[in-house]
Amino acid sequence: MKAFEVVTEPIIxxxxxxxxxxxEAGAVTLFTGHVREWTKGVRTLYLAxxxxxxxxxxxxxxxxxxxxDKWEGTSVAIAHRIGxxxxxxxxxxxxxxxxxxxxxxxxxxxxxxxxxxIVPIWKKEIWEDGEEWIGDQKKKPKEEIV
Amino acid sequence: MKAFEVVTEPIIxxxxxxxxxxxEAGAVTLFTGHVREWTKGVRTLYLAxxxxxxxxxxxxxxxxxxxxDKWEGTSVAIAHRIGxxxxxxxxxxxxxxxxxxxxxxxxxxxxxxxxxxIVPIWKKEIWEDGEEWIGDQKKKPKEEIV
Amino acid sequence: MIELHYFxxxxxxxxxxxxxxxxxxxxxxxxxxxxDEKYPGxxxxxxxxxxxxxxxxxxxxxxxxxxxxxxxxxxxx
Amino acid sequence: MIELHYFxxxxxxxxxxxxxxxxxxxxxxxxxxxxDEKYPGxxxxxxxxxxxxxxxxxxxxxxxxxxxxxxxxxxxx
Numbered sequence: 001m002k003a004f005e006v007v008t009e010p011i012i013x014x015x016x017x018x019x020x021x022x023x024e025a026g027a028v029t030l031f032t033g034h035v036r037e038w039t040k041g042v043r044t045l046y047l048a049x050x051x052x053x054x055x056x057x058x059x060x061x062x063x064x065x066x067x068x069d070k071w072e073g074t075s076v077a078i079a080h081r082i083g084x085x086x087x088x089x090x091x092x093x094x095x096x097x098x099x100x101x102x103x104x105x106x107x108x109x110x111x112x113x114x115x116x117x118i119v120p121i122w123k124k125e126i127w128e129d130g131e132e133w134i135g136d137q138k139k140k141p142k143e144e145i146v
Numbered sequence: 147m148k149a150f151e152v153v154t155e156p157i158i159x160x161x162x163x164x165x166x167x168x169x170e171a172g173a174v175t176l177f178t179g180h181v182r183e184w185t186k187g188v189r190t191l192y193l194a195x196x197x198x199x200x201x202x203x204x205x206x207x208x209x210x211x212x213x214x215d216k217w218e219g220t221s222v223a224i225a226h227r228i229g230x231x232x233x234x235x236x237x238x239x240x241x242x243x244x245x246x247x248x249x250x251x252x253x254x255x256x257x258x259x260x261x262x263x264i265v266p267i268w269k270k271e272i273w274e275d276g277e278e279w280i281g282d283q284k285k286k287p288k289e290e291i292v
Numbered sequence: 293m294i295e296l297h298y299f300x301x302x303x304x305x306x307x308x309x310x311x312x313x314x315x316x317x318x319x320x321x322x323x324x325x326x327x328d329e330k331y332p333g334x335x336x337x338x339x340x341x342x343x344x345x346x347x348x349x350x351x352x353x354x355x356x357x358x359x360x361x362x363x364x365x366x367x368x369x
Numbered sequence: 370m371i372e373l374h375y376f377x378x379x380x381x382x383x384x385x386x387x388x389x390x391x392x393x394x395x396x397x398x399x400x401x402x403x404x405d406e407k408y409p410g411x412x413x414x415x416x417x418x419x420x421x422x423x424x425x426x427x428x429x430x431x432x433x434x435x436x437x438x439x440x441x442x443x444x445x446x
């Protein structure tokens with residue numbers, strides 16, 4: 001495994017937690033983003049993720065560096081899975097270790113926000129009655145579909 | 147395993163993450179608190195944790211209920227290990243699942259804060275030159291010891 | 293009779309992890325007075341008292357058969 | 370020649386995942402104009418352009434051999 005990677009196989013979160021652990025770490029936060037069955041009243045059958053892989057890995061590493069610069073003593077690892085994902089599958093894992101817990105939470109949440117801003121990965125939602133690449137706000141599923 | 151437990155064996159975090167996962171969960175946060183080698187310039191050799199086990203498990207479950215009441219759709223599992231723990235060993239694990247990520251972070255951090263307030267578990271730090279039950283603020287290691 | 297449990301720093305102070313004592317229909321406040329006489333300093337330790345695994349108020353009444361614990365400031369996590 | 374990559378909703382619009390085109394010493398802004406003529410609507414898609422795996426400014430110059438990607442609003446995580 002690499003500390004910042006796009007993968008096609010199921011994600012094993014513990015690998016990333018182990019990677020960031022060190023003697024000076026008092027806290028490790030591990031975030032996993034999962035495929036959720038219901039979004040705004042619309043039932044998702046499964047998701048398909050696509051990435052611009054080399055750039056995505058570069059941007060994930062950039063987020064890791066941002067965090068390690070911003071919060072002293074932190075260490076970060078991030079992986080995002082692409083391809084077809086079923087309900088409850090892990091799409092993304094973020095591991096952050098830190099001497100103190102407050103930072104471990106804060107830095108981890110920062111990572112997911114940044115991923116959603118700058119990392120070239122796209123999600124296609126597949127519903128019972130259609131599918132759509134997510135990202136274009138105009139085409140998001142509407143509550144009245146139910 | 148139980149959703150809220152005090153254990154003597156090494157903690158396997160994934161068990162607790164798996165326990166809270168459900169189809170409506172989009173996010174799982176897993177916090178692990180580890181034995182840190184250095185605290186305020188004092189080197190820890192190892193820690194010993196003691197608990198008032200039945201009350202501790204009751205209070206952990208109470209924290210879980212507090213969270214599930216406070217943040218809709220969350221599910222929680224918490225374990226704390228007691229006995230002798232070495233550097234980097236996991237002392238506590240908190241798993242929270244939630245439909246949305248913001249809640250998963252917030253609720254998880256709430257859990258560790260509450261554990262440090264109400265759960266009858268105590269830590270003894272063992273240093274090269276002594277040992278002390280932590281909790282009594284007057285006797286905490288001081289920076290000038292270094 | 294009630295059962296008394298001592299933990300962590302409090303156990304260091306009492307020298308024993310638990311004991312049974314004759315005590316009933318008195319309050320938590322009364323227990324504090326009794327304990328501070330037997331174990332001087334216990335009252336200044338910032339400990340709390342739990343009765344049957346719940347934190348108790350000074351005015352709560354302790355009955356025969358209750359399990360009481362002296363809970364020094366916790367430091368889990 | 371430069372290499373153009375299209376992703377997600379943008380790929381649906383272009384109908385192809387990538388192509389090579391003659392383009393050099395022109396700016397990102399020029400590329401937008403070219404692209405919007407060939408693929409009407411691409412400019413209104415809120416996509417960004419990345420040159421050699423870095424987000425580019427409209428004034429950045431694209432050289433022969435560069436790898437250019439149209440990045441629609443990302444939705445990872």
